[in-house]
Amino acid sequence: MAEIKCTVTECEYNKNVKCDAPMIQIERNNTASAASSDQTKCETFKRRA
Numbered sequence: 001m002a003e004i005k006c007t008v009t010e011c012e013y014n015k016n017v018k019c020d021a022p023m024i025q026i027e028r029n030n031t032a033s034a035a036s037s038d039q040t041k042c043e044t045f046k047r048r049a
Contacts, residue, residue: 012046019044 004019008041011023013021 008042008045010048012048013044014048 004009004024005017006014007017008014011019013019023044025042027043029039029041031039032041034040
């Protein structure tokens with residue numbers, strides 16, 4: 001699996017600026033067809049306790 005960089009330090013899956021989630025789910029962000037990264041969102045995010 002490719003390394004996935006994540007700068008969201010509040011996420012439980014962030015391990016040294018890399019995503020350590022067992023599965024990653026990306027969704028469109030309130031659009032029928034994404035044309036840029038800001039039109040997507042990471043659904044895998046889990047707030048760090």
